[in-house]
Amino acid sequence: MDMDHEFDIGPEDAAWRERAARFAADHVAPVARELDREARFSKDLVRAFGAAGLIGATVPEADGGGGASYLAGCLIAEELGAVDGSIRGFLAVQRGLVIQPFLDHAPPPHRERWLADLIAGEAIGACCLTEPEAGSDLGGMRTTIREDGDDVVIDGEKVWITNGNVADVLLVFGSVDPSLRTRGLECYLVPADTPGLRREPMPGQDLGHRASDHAHVVFEGVRVPRANRFGPAKGGYGVAMAGLGDGRLNVAAGAVGAHRACFEACQAFTRERRQFGKRIGDFQQVGAALADMYVSLTQSRLLVYHAARLADLGKDNAAVVSAAKLAATEAALDAAKQAIQLHGSRGYSDELPLERHYRDLVALTIYEGTSHIQRVILARHLLGKDEGPKE
Ligand SMILES: Cc1cc2nc3c(=O)[nH]c(=O)nc-3n(C[C@H](O)[C@H](O)[C@H](O)COP(=O)(O)OP(=O)(O)OC[C@H]3O[C@@H](n4cnc5c(N)ncnc54)[C@H](O)[C@@H]3O)c2cc1C
Numbered sequence: 001m002d003m004d005h006e007f008d009i010g011p012e013d014a015a016w017r018e019r020a021a022r023f024a025a026d027h028v029a030p031v032a033r034e035l036d037r038e039a040r041f042s043k044d045l046v047r048a049f050g051a052a053g054l055i056g057a058t059v060p061e062a063d064g065g066g067g068a069s070y071l072a073g074c075l076i077a078e079e080l081g082a083v084d085g086s087i088r089g090f091l092a093v094q095r096g097l098v099i100q101p102f103l104d105h106a107p108p109p110h111r112e113r114w115l116a117d118l119i120a121g122e123a124i125g126a127c128c129l130t131e132p133e134a135g136s137d138l139g140g141m142r143t144t145i146r147e148d149g150d151d152v153v154i155d156g157e158k159v160w161i162t163n164g165n166v167a168d169v170l171l172v173f174g175s176v177d178p179s180l181r182t183r184g185l186e187c188y189l190v191p192a193d194t195p196g197l198r199r200e201p202m203p204g205q206d207l208g209h210r211a212s213d214h215a216h217v218v219f220e221g222v223r224v225p226r227a228n229r230f231g232p233a234k235g236g237y238g239v240a241m242a243g244l245g246d247g248r249l250n251v252a253a254g255a256v257g258a259h260r261a262c263f264e265a266c267q268a269f270t271r272e273r274r275q276f277g278k279r280i281g282d283f284q285q286v287g288a289a290l291a292d293m294y295v296s297l298t299q300s301r302l303l304v305y306h307a308a309r310l311a312d313l314g315k316d317n318a319a320v321v322s323a324a325k326l327a328a329t330e331a332a333l334d335a336a337k338q339a340i341q342l343h344g345s346r347g348y349s350d351e352l353p354l355e356r357h358y359r360d361l362v363a364l365t366i367y368e369g370t371s372h373i374q375r376v377i378l379a380r381h382l383l384g385k386d387e388g389p390k391e
Contacts, residue, residue, distance in 0.1 A: 007305055009075070016057060016072035020079035023052045028323075032084040034340060035211035035267035037357055041166055042211065043124075045087060050121020055094055055109045063103060064116050070311040074253035074304055081257025083353075085360030086211035088254040092368065093162045094118065096247025098125030101171055101187065101239050105230035110189055114169055126167035128158040128217055128354040129240060136373050138240065139181030143174035143219065145188065147226065152188060152194075154222040160367075164215020165199050166191050172219065173236050185236030196222040208359030245321055249311070252324040254302045255364050258357045261299060262339035263293045269343055280342075289342060293335045300328035319381040326374035329364040336361050 009017070027048050035042055049055055058073035059065020068076075073095075080088040102115050117123035134140040143156025154174055164170070170190045177184040190197060198218045206214065231239040270281030270290055280286050303324040310317035336358035340347035347354045365371045 007301065009071070013069055013072040016066075016068050016073035017079060019052065020054055020076040023049065023054060024083040026078050027052075028080065028083045028087055032086075032211070032353065033350055033356070035086065035118070036084075037210075039205065039210040041086075041213040043166065045153075046090060046121045046124065048121070049087065049091075051117065055091065055121050056099065058095070059099060059103065064119055065299030067293075069308070070249065071305060071308040074256075074308045077253035078257035078260070078304075081254030081346040082261040083257075084211070085254065085258060085357065086209050087331045087363070088250075088257070089162060089209055089212050089363075089367075092123055092250040092254065093127060094121075095322055096245075096246060096250050096368075097127035097157075097243040098169075098171060100243045100246045101127075101230050104242055105187075105239055106189070107227055107229075110228070114189075117168075123168040124163050124166050126161050126163040126170045126215070126217075127240075127243065128164070128170055128172045129159050130160050132158060133160055133182040136370060138173075139186065140225060140236065141173065141185065142178065145174040145176050145186050147176075148223070150185075150226055151223045152226055152229075154188065154190070154219045154224070156219050158215075158217045160202060161199075161217050162367075163213055164217050165201060166213050170197075170217070171230065171239075172222075172365050173240060174219075176234060177369045180234065182237040184234055186234060187236040187239045187241070188224055189230060190219075190222060190224055194222055194224060196220045207362055208356070208361050210359075227281070244368055245318060248305070248321050248325045248355050249317075250359045251305055251364050251368050252300070252307070252321070252328040255325075255328040255332035255361065256297070256300050256304050258361055259293075259297050259328070259335045261334045262332070262354060262357055263290075263297050265352070266290055266293060266339050266342045286342060289338050293338060296335065300324070301333050303327050319378055322369070322374040322377040322381075325369070326378070329361065330371055333358070333365060335362040 053066050054076055056065035057068040057076055061067035077088055099118050102111060114123055118125055130140055133142055146153045154172060156174055171187055172190045173185055173187050175184045176186055197213045202214045202216055270286055271279055273280045306322040307317045307324045310320055339354045340358060346352055
């Protein structure tokens with residue numbers, strides 16, 4: 001099947017896809033299982049990723065990036081996602097939740113200090129939104145931001161922060177007035193060595209994304225200059241939403257990659273494996289499962305590419321991104337479960353990457369807004385504001 005013909009992908013975007021596929025094959029595939037088994041985050045892999053020009057691929061050339069389209073960004077995430085969820089997850093955070101706010105809002109000195117290093121993979125960033133009592137409900141944040149002369153003082157606690165233990169710089173969200181909920185949020189850049197910042201690995205072993213780093217971060221009287229604020233006063237929610245828009249699209253595209261990997265593995269295996277004297281794919285139930293996997297893969301792909309193309313046209317794509325994240329992550333998770341089933345006991349072992357895709361994909365339906373929350377966002381878009389009963 002000619003993928004480019006099917007999806008109308010031009011040569012420049014295809015070249016980015018090839019570059020990502022090569023990187024995934026040469027650098028990620030050989031170490032993915034070992035890093036997962038050892039639950040080890042690899043800074044070397046991040047540096048290689050940056051050196052290959054893939055972290056900043058979609059950053060404008062004027063800002064030191066590769067100037068690639070959003071569609072190319074999705075193709076990169078897809079290729080990485082086809083091989084490993086942890087490094088693809090790193091990209092969603094570093095590019096979407098950290099570099100995007102830098103591009104949109106960083107005051108010039110911070111931009112000069114950090115942006116090039118973040119793009120090169122020489123510096124690592126983290127984005128601190130989630131708290132023990134505020135996950136989906138960002139307006140319920142309890143981290144406080146208090147002005148003190150030319151500084152602000154941050155007190156609070158964050159959980160599940162990707163890159164939190166290895167980050168050089170953290171973007172920290174908190175509230176200047178909790179009664180204002182999302183309208184009281186602000187975002188501050190906090191270098192990792194700032195006094196009062198403590199971090200530790202999350203307790204327990206994660207189901208998936210084991211080669212990612214997840215931290216519990218505590219802020220006790222953390223003092224940074226007021227000039228470290230990203231975005232306008234009380235404008236933190238907008239900063240978070242712009243970053244999440246980019247991140248969610250990356251997550252959806254990564255899910256397409258994992259889905260594709262599961263589908264292709266099943267296609268090959270159900271052609272080769274024989275039972276009862278036949279290819280197992282020729283049993284109706286197995287063939288139908290393969291067909292369903294292909295249909296849902298194509299649906300996810302079309303939604304993700306559509307969302308990316310809207311962004312490339314400069315159009316608002318928030319609702320389509322939510323639809324793409326919802327559909328692609330849920331469909332990929334179903335496909336991974338089915339892939340394990342179709343491989344029989346082989347699929348149950350990490351000799352094959354299917355069970356790792358399955359474990360990683362569960363998280364894709366949770367972070368950057370759960371599937372429930374994507375439905376909430378979509379319903380809001382579809383219904384619009386309640387104007388009250390008609391006279
Ligand atoms: C691997 C991983 C990496 C992560 N990385 C980061 C990171 O880098 N930075 C960061 O800040 N956070 C990160 N998170 C946290 C993640 O964003 C949150 O876990 C997520 O937003 C959900 O919040 P919660 O876990 O508190 O669940 P809750 O918000 O408590 O939700 C619990 C359940 O209730 C449902 N629910 C909640 N509200 C509604 C509603 N209005 N309607 C319907 N259902 C609802 C949810 O969908 C969910 O099923 C990460 C999480 C994981 C697993």
